[in-house]
Amino acid sequence: xxxxxxxxxxxxxxxxxxxxxxxxxxxxxxxxxxxxxxxxxxxxxxxxxxxxxxxxxxxxxxxxxxxxxxxxxxxxxxxxxxxxxxxxxxxxxxxxxxxxxxxxxxxxxxxxxxxxxxxxxxxxxxxxxxxxxxxxxxxxxxxxxxxxxxxxxxxxxxxxxxxxxxxxxxxxxxxxxxxxxxxxxxxxxxxxxxxxxxxxxxxxxxxxxxxxxxxxxxxxxxxxxxxxxxxxxxxxxxxxxxxxxxxxxxxxxxxxxxxxxxxxxxxxxxxxxxxxxxxxxxxxxxxxxxxxxxxxxxxxxxxxxxxxxxxxxxxxxxxxxxxxxxxxxxxxxxxxxxxxxxxxxxxxxxxxxxxxxxxxxxxxxxxxxxxxxxxxxxxxxxxxxxxxxxxxxxxxxxxxxxxxxxxxxxxxxxxxxxxxxxxxxxxxxxxxxxxxxxxxxxxxxxxxxxxxx
Amino acid sequence: xxxxxxxxxxxxxxxxxxxxxxxxxxxxxxxxxxxxxxxxxxxxxxxxxxxxxxxxxxxxxxxxxxxxxxxxxxxxxxxxxxxxxxxxxxxxxxxxxxxxxxxxxxxxxxxxxxxxxxxxxxxxxxxxxxxxxxxxxxxxxxxxxxxxxxxxxxxxxxxxxxxxxxxxxxxxxxxxxxxxxxxxxxxxxxxxxxxxxxxxxxxxxxxxxxxxxxxxxxxxxxxxxxxxxxxxxxxxxxxxxxxxxxxxxxxxxxxxxxxxxxxxxxxxxxxxxxxxxxxxxxxxxxxxxxxxxxxxxxxxxxxxxxxxxxxxxxxxxxxxxxxxxxxxxxxxxxxxxxxxxxxxxxxxxxxxxxxxxxxxxxxxxxxxxxxxxxxxxxxxxxxxxxxxxxxxxxxxxxxxxxxxxxxxxxxxxxxxxxxxxxxxxxxxxxxxxxxxxxxxxxxxxxxxxxxxx
Numbered sequence: 001x002x003x004x005x006x007x008x009x010x011x012x013x014x015x016x017x018x019x020x021x022x023x024x025x026x027x028x029x030x031x032x033x034x035x036x037x038x039x040x041x042x043x044x045x046x047x048x049x050x051x052x053x054x055x056x057x058x059x060x061x062x063x064x065x066x067x068x069x070x071x072x073x074x075x076x077x078x079x080x081x082x083x084x085x086x087x088x089x090x091x092x093x094x095x096x097x098x099x100x101x102x103x104x105x106x107x108x109x110x111x112x113x114x115x116x117x118x119x120x121x122x123x124x125x126x127x128x129x130x131x132x133x134x135x136x137x138x139x140x141x142x143x144x145x146x147x148x149x150x151x152x153x154x155x156x157x158x159x160x161x162x163x164x165x166x167x168x169x170x171x172x173x174x175x176x177x178x179x180x181x182x183x184x185x186x187x188x189x190x191x192x193x194x195x196x197x198x199x200x201x202x203x204x205x206x207x208x209x210x211x212x213x214x215x216x217x218x219x220x221x222x223x224x225x226x227x228x229x230x231x232x233x234x235x236x237x238x239x240x241x242x243x244x245x246x247x248x249x250x251x252x253x254x255x256x257x258x259x260x261x262x263x264x265x266x267x268x269x270x271x272x273x274x275x276x277x278x279x280x281x282x283x284x285x286x287x288x289x290x291x292x293x294x295x296x297x298x299x300x301x302x303x304x305x306x307x308x309x310x311x312x313x314x315x316x317x318x319x320x321x322x323x324x325x326x327x328x329x330x331x332x333x334x335x336x337x338x339x340x341x342x343x344x345x346x347x348x349x350x351x352x353x354x355x356x357x358x359x360x361x362x363x364x365x366x367x368x369x370x371x372x373x374x375x376x377x378x379x380x381x382x383x384x385x386x387x388x389x390x391x392x393x394x395x396x397x398x399x400x401x402x403x404x405x406x407x408x409x410x411x412x413x414x415x416x417x418x419x420x421x422x423x424x425x426x427x428x429x430x431x432x433x434x435x436x437x438x439x440x441x442x443x444x445x446x447x448x449x450x451x452x453x
Numbered sequence: 454x455x456x457x458x459x460x461x462x463x464x465x466x467x468x469x470x471x472x473x474x475x476x477x478x479x480x481x482x483x484x485x486x487x488x489x490x491x492x493x494x495x496x497x498x499x500x501x502x503x504x505x506x507x508x509x510x511x512x513x514x515x516x517x518x519x520x521x522x523x524x525x526x527x528x529x530x531x532x533x534x535x536x537x538x539x540x541x542x543x544x545x546x547x548x549x550x551x552x553x554x555x556x557x558x559x560x561x562x563x564x565x566x567x568x569x570x571x572x573x574x575x576x577x578x579x580x581x582x583x584x585x586x587x588x589x590x591x592x593x594x595x596x597x598x599x600x601x602x603x604x605x606x607x608x609x610x611x612x613x614x615x616x617x618x619x620x621x622x623x624x625x626x627x628x629x630x631x632x633x634x635x636x637x638x639x640x641x642x643x644x645x646x647x648x649x650x651x652x653x654x655x656x657x658x659x660x661x662x663x664x665x666x667x668x669x670x671x672x673x674x675x676x677x678x679x680x681x682x683x684x685x686x687x688x689x690x691x692x693x694x695x696x697x698x699x700x701x702x703x704x705x706x707x708x709x710x711x712x713x714x715x716x717x718x719x720x721x722x723x724x725x726x727x728x729x730x731x732x733x734x735x736x737x738x739x740x741x742x743x744x745x746x747x748x749x750x751x752x753x754x755x756x757x758x759x760x761x762x763x764x765x766x767x768x769x770x771x772x773x774x775x776x777x778x779x780x781x782x783x784x785x786x787x788x789x790x791x792x793x794x795x796x797x798x799x800x801x802x803x804x805x806x807x808x809x810x811x812x813x814x815x816x817x818x819x820x821x822x823x824x825x826x827x828x829x830x831x832x833x834x835x836x837x838x839x840x841x842x843x844x845x846x847x848x849x850x851x852x853x854x855x856x857x858x859x860x861x862x863x864x865x866x867x868x869x870x871x872x873x874x875x876x877x878x879x880x881x882x883x884x885x886x887x888x889x890x891x892x893x894x895x896x897x898x899x900x901x902x903x904x905x906x
Binding site: 003004005006008010011073074076077078084088106108109110114147150151169170171173174176177178179373376377378379380381382417419420422423425426429 | 456457458459461463464526527529530531537541559561562563567600603604622623624626627629630631632826829830831832833834835870872873875876878879882
């Protein structure tokens with residue numbers, strides 16, 4: 001096997017299809033409900049928000065969906081992404097474990113988000129849509145969609161959570177460079193925004209509020225659709241290019257993972273890496289494969305939330321879905337891993353967790369940044385705070401291996417670089433990072449506001 | 454040739470040797486002079502600053518220098534870097550030109566600087582050095598050296614130009630994450646720094662001053678060496694991995710460039726790409742190859758400077774070298790392409806320009822950012838402001854081709870991404886970018902202070 005550190009595929013090895021785990025785990029399909037009537041959603045209910053191609057993908061149980069040639073052409077601008085053996089980190093940990101990571105930070109957006117942004121922009125353009133509306137928290141998703149819209153000549157309106165809009169002007173500048181219009185949410189251009197501002201003029205906004213605004217924008221403009229960067233099944237499916245590539249690369253390395261790890265906000269980068277491997281667990285004789293979702297202790301949706309029907313947004317305008325949730329009114333503490341601050345999780349991922357097909361763990365900020373710094377100083381890449389959650393879990397398993405003498409093969413998703421997140425590292429160095437642990441009362445209170453289904 | 458957009462080499466195609474252009478252009482060798490005695494520098498004069506391996510590389514006329522295996526191993530963390538055919542940009546320009554770019558922004562430092570940082574850290578570690586001192590302007594070089602020192606377990610002290618230290622805290626944070634000590638230059642820890650502060654307490658610093666401080670630090674501490682990110686011949690040589698890879702990749706594309714383009718601050722990314730191609734011009738029958746250096750109009754060293762002996766730093770402590778210079782006391786305007794703000798240029802590159810083997814052009818900021826934005830919206834990658842100078846030149850040539858009907862093959866170096874430079878894009882969007890054109894009087898005045906050689 002030599003001493004390779006990087007496993008590089010060629011352009012023709014970019015997957016030609018997305019993988020849909022619902023074909024192999026049909027019990028994970030949980031149709032959404034209409035937010036007003038609480039009746040099962042039909043395609044026609046989603047038509048004001050999404051193009052029909054994406055609606056069909058959302059409800060599809062086909063195992064594979066062909067990737068359009070134009071999307072594959074754009075993937076070639078940055079895919080296949082490299083898979084690394086973390087030999088330098090292994091050496092620093094003095095561990096017998098073999099640690100691999102798939103690196104999505106080479107994308108021009110700096111994260112995996114472009115994998116679905118390009119696909120969503122493509123299908124909307126094809127359907128004759130003129131403009132996309134979306135929300136963004138930390139800004140990774142908004143940046144990726146702005147890039148994709150620039151390419152497909154679509155207008156792009158981004159509702160950016162006010163706290164981020166004020167604190168992260170560079171993310172706004174990045175989106176504007178790609179031609180997007182970025183608004184500080186809550187705005188005064190939507191009914192949802194105006195009513196929240198009237199109630200609480202000093203609100204710093206939340207992802208749930210920004211989703212309400214973007215959904216309303218799309219629902220009330222004929223030429224405008226809505227675009228979401230995680231949670232939905234078609235989004236998770238688009239991300240499976242990650243895991244499909246990683247399987248080919250692990251084969252090049254002559255190994256197969258004992259555990260695959262990803263951080264979870266809504267669930268798209270975790271699912272993108274893990275689902276193609278879980279196919280082997282579900283149908284291919286890899287029963288012992290462990291899939292580990294890592295979340296922040298400040299927003300512990302899987303590890304401490306409830307599996308229940310809940311709204312996807314704060315205002316109750318988005319569909320109701322069955323998922324692990326902390327309650328749609330829950331506003332997580334302002335941790336630096338902004339991409340992990342969502343009250344719910346993808347319904348498909350939630351079902352798999354409920355069925356004990358995947359596993360989860362939560363960490364507070366300081367140990368996550370310690371892991372990030374060790375990783376940077378050995379492997380050289382500065383990780384995004386979100387991705388650093390996966391690193392922390394991988395390091396913990398590698399340390400356990402040192403004690404136990406086992407030599408597990410660990411694979412994690414390094415979903416993005418941290419070049420936009422240096423204020424977070426600054427806080428870490430200056431010792432001002434708080435270790436938010438969520439009080440149980442706060443969870444209990446939010447749970448009382450779940451819709452009565 | 455299909456419709457490839459990306460030409461990807463495998464790890465075993467990373468060059469095994471650096472290329473030294475002095476073997477093929479011996480007349481470009483111009484030995485430096487001692488700053489005090491004005492006598493030719495011998496290896497012993499440089500020994501307080503550099504390890505002997507690098508001194509030998511600096512004066513070598515061998516055509517190739519073997520890359521140590523440990524350095525090649527580290528190169529594999531991010532090399533080979535991709536070469537792209539800019540099909541999306543070509544389409545937007547409606548040009549018959551074929552535009553290619555080599556992308557060094559995939560390095561974990563975000564630029565080409567790591568290619569020499571790793572080599573320099575390696576040779577210093579091998580020589581038993583404990584600490585490296587260096588300067589940084591915008592922060593790209595300091596970040597790269599901090600990363601390399603982290604890997605080789607060397608301490609790293611970075612003298613960061615005060616204006617950048619104050620305005621770009623995130624760059625400081627990045628260096629600190631990799632364990633470097635970052636000081637605001639001028640400091641009070643060096644004689645040079647103290648005397649400049651005494652003279653002008655409100656100085657915002659300059660690259661020339663920061664070099665003086667780093668050189669003094671190294672010269673006055675036995676366990677400390679100095680490290681420079683450009684200008685010197687061994688630095689240019691380390692960067693030739695770029696051009697050697699690009700030659701293999703252009704061969705994969707079945708083409709050979711008519712023109713190779715790079716931005717020039719000190720000259721290392723330009724030389725890294727161009728020198729391996731210039732070898733063909735000098736000895737391989739490619740006489741018509743054009744190599745085009747692109748500089749900012751605010752610091753037009755090649756296009757408006759003088760070819761003369763001058764100090765490498767402001768305080769007159771660094772060696773005197775023959776180069777194109779605007780005078781060592783010249784302080785360029787605060788353009789956003791901070792990496793291009795150096796009063797001189799590499800002596801080797803200067804000699805080749807003097808001998809008309811290479812060509813140069815200068816641009817003001819606004820058209821450079823217009824080119825950067827067009828590039829971002831088509832090719833998706835956000836370029837560093839420095840690299841955007843090369844893009845501007847490539848676009849101009851491609852537009853000329855549209856008029857003339859020729860179909861030239863254009864290759865430029867995209868030396869880094871712009872994720873650290875969003876404040877510059879912000880200024881561009883808000884219309885506050887100034888187009889500094891340097892008044893001739895200012896050049897004339899600085900010229901009166903050249904050393905009398």
